[in-house]
Amino acid sequence: MADDDHSPRLARSTRPRHRVPVRLRQHWKPAAAVLTALAVLVLAFGEARIRPYVTSELVSADTVVEDVAGTADLFGDGAHAIEVTFDRSEYEEMLETFREEGEKEYIRADVVIDGTAVSDVGLRLKGNSTLMGLRSDGGDGEDADTGRAGGPSATTLSDDQPETLPWLISFDEFAEGRAYQGHTEIALRPATSTSDTALNEALALELTAADGQTAQDHAFTSVTVNGGEAATRILVDAPDAQWADALGDGVLYKAGAEGSLEYLGGDPTDYEDAFTQINDEGGHDLQPVMDLLEFIEEADDEEFAEELDAYLDTEAFARYLALQALISNGDAMDGPGNNYYLWYDTEEERFTVLSWDLNGAFGGMGMGFGADAAGGGQLPGGAEAPEGMQPPGGGEFQGTQTPEGTEAPEGDERSEGMAGGGRGSGELKERFLADAGFEEMYRQAYADMYEDLIAGGTAADLLEDIVASAEAAGDEGAAQAGERLAESIAAVAETPQEAALPGPRADGVRQGTEVPDASAADGAAEAASTRGTAAGA
Incomplete structure (x- = not known):
């Protein structure tokens, strides 16, 4: 009598567990624990507002992707020179906006710092009370064409002497991620009633550092604008994300x-x-x-x-x-x-x-x-x-x-x-x-x-x-x-x-x-x- 050699055939199971994906079946316990914990939170807190606890490391939003090396330490010893070039019409429009609206807008400029050229930087006025004289129409004081007495700083600001105005230079305003020796911003500070180069500010910064308090780096530099006369200024590091x-x-x-x-x-x-x-x-x-x-x-x-x-x-x-x-x-x-x-x-x-x-x-x-x-x-x-x-x-x-x-x-x-x-x-x-x-x-x-x-x-x-x-x-x-x-x-x-x-x-x-x-x-x-x-x- 011959055997009926019928090999068993694998049939698709209809049991529910086989309808669940393999990965989920293998790791069902952790998933169940998460769902249970979530249910407990909902029942316990109801509509209460839950704030996430941030555990990420501090990362600057202004990540530097291009760091211009330059030829000399920006705030090191020795002579420094900054040449600024911008469109005169954009400059005048910026001043008009500042006087009428109080807004300090950026204009595009090219700079050469100690022989290193950097194109398309952002340039805007820097300061508040210092700029008050620049906002006035001259009143009964000095004529607008010859200069305006500054605010509490009592310095004279003139449209025709942009090399003496307080400026903020931004290297990443029009080129995202760019810095100069790690600095995304630097400030050209104005003269004060004690000195054209603000020696009093330099001394205050040095004393701050000498006492162990946090201070900004600074240096003295000559500044020219559009090939005009040079003015000696104090340059100060502007606290940015990298700083x-x-x-x-x-x-x-x-x-x-x-x-x-x-x-x-x-x-x-x-x-x-x-x-x-x-x-x-x-x-x-x-x-x-x-x-x-x-x-x-x-x-x-x-x-x-x-x-x-x-x-x-x-x-x-x-x-x-x-x-x-x-x-x-x-x-x-x-x-x-x-x-x-x-x-x-x-x-x-x-x-x-x-x-x-x-x-x-x-x-x-x-x-x-x-x-x-x-x-x-x-x-x-x-x-x-x-x-x-x-x-x-x-x-x-x-x-x-x-x-x-x-x-x-x-x-x-x-x-x-x-x-x-x-x-x-x-x-x-x-x-x-x-x-x-x-x-x-x-x-x-x-x-x-x-x-x-x-x-x-x-x-x-x-x-x-x-x-x-x-x-x-x-x-x-x-x-x-x-x-x-x-x-x-x-x-x-x-x-x-x-x-x-x-x-x-x-x-x-x-x-x-x-x-x-x-x-x-x-x-x-x-x-x-x-x-x-x-x-x-």
Whole structure:
């Protein structure tokens, strides 16, 4: 009997598990766990808003893909030269837009830096109060064709002398990803009332670095525009994303000229005029800034004293304020230009205040030493102004005032005379110095700086080197300006002026300040003396 050799045939199974893809069947447990966790979250939180936690590393949004090497270190020692070429009609149109609308638009330009040509860079006006004279129609002052007196800087700006105007040069405005020796932006700073090359700003930057605080690089350079006459200028590194990334793990925010420290709620779009995020866009946002502003505005005095250090490096802030007082910078974070940056350390999760735009130091904006909100600034200890140091156009050193015939930029609601900057720009400083413990920290920082930078001769030595560098770049008036700055250094007070501290209580004693003991050995740090004025912080 023969066997019926019927081989078994594989039939397609109709069981449900075989209708599920193989990969999913093999890894069903992890997938089920994810779905279960998601269901739990939905049940637990309902319609609650969940914010993602960003764990990505800090990556600059402005990734450099073309870095022009150049022939010499942009901020190194030695002579530098910058040649700028642009279309005159575009330049005039840009000025017209600025005067009518207050907008600082870029125009295309070609530059040659120390012999290296870079085409199609962006060029725009740089500054705020400095440019006020350029916005005016001349009024009863100088004719528009010959120049306009600048704003608080008291410098003269002229359409016909573009080589002297404050400029921002952007290497990546019209060529995305381009930089020059790692810099996407550099700034040509204007003259000040003390020097055509802003020696006072150079000295302030050097002193900032000497104290261990973050400062921008700078150098002196000759500048020509469209083949015209050369002007010697100070060139300063403009903090960009690359500059911020070099500081470490953190996020850099620039304070806006029309902004303040006022807390406006939890919507980041409400702070567009107040702060600009410089780096790590997409990785972080303005939330840390909003948290800081909320704390400053809503914390009572006890909470402010106990918890501020969790939001702000208080020792660093004391040194920042002390240095602004020491160099008599009337245009710092509480000044008319609202000049400062906030650096947020993402590891420590707290801020440090960084200085910026120091051309008001040592009376550089025609404000004199210690000019306060009421005007009438005076030199330390009631001294007279250094011989030969006169505010432009004669007159007296006084507080920052809007030039006659000049209107503030549209949307600028700062008070008349611009004393004190924006609404809340000085609130942090005021609350800080109103606390006895923080005030003592500030006084000690000032005393240490005075000993190290002034009495120890550091400022004088730095000034000598600065003058030599400016002369090498072609500044024929550097020696005379240096002599005036040397007298200003000698006039710096040993203790901060009282105008830099909060107002007195009803009993006449300043809040948080003990009645000074003239016999105290460390009076430079503790005495609430009214001697001197190195203020303007």
